[in-house]
Amino acid sequence: MVLLRQELGDVLRDFRLQQGKTLRQVASSASVALGYLSEVERGQKEASSEILASVAEALNVPISTIMHEVGDRFSLSEDLHLQKLAPTSNYVRGAGLAGRIPDVVPDHFAAELDGVLSH
Secondary structure, X not given: OOOHHXXXXXXXXXXXXXXXXXXXHHHHHHOOOHHHHHHHHOOOOOOOHHHHHHHHHHHOOOHHHHHHHHHXXXXXXXXXXXXXXXXXXXXXOOOHXXXXXXXXXXXXXXXXXXXXXXX
């Protein structure tokens, strides 16, 4: 199971490394304890919204960009998980519930579904 704190930590680390900054530089700029930021990046601690805002500012990356990247990673993880559960389905990423319905649906369920969708 993928955890939000792990994905968020990975994303923060990736942005930091892409900029060539050290953990110490970002922690100092964000006024966050070095050890705490290290634990956040390793997914061992939850980052509060205040900490996240400080780190995002230190990285000069909008929080929305960080959260979008976290969401994309979750989506990929969910896609892989769903494909393992139903490898023969035509799962369409981002198609919502409709994209998660397998190709083969029992007739009685399909009839119930048609009834619900036609109302």
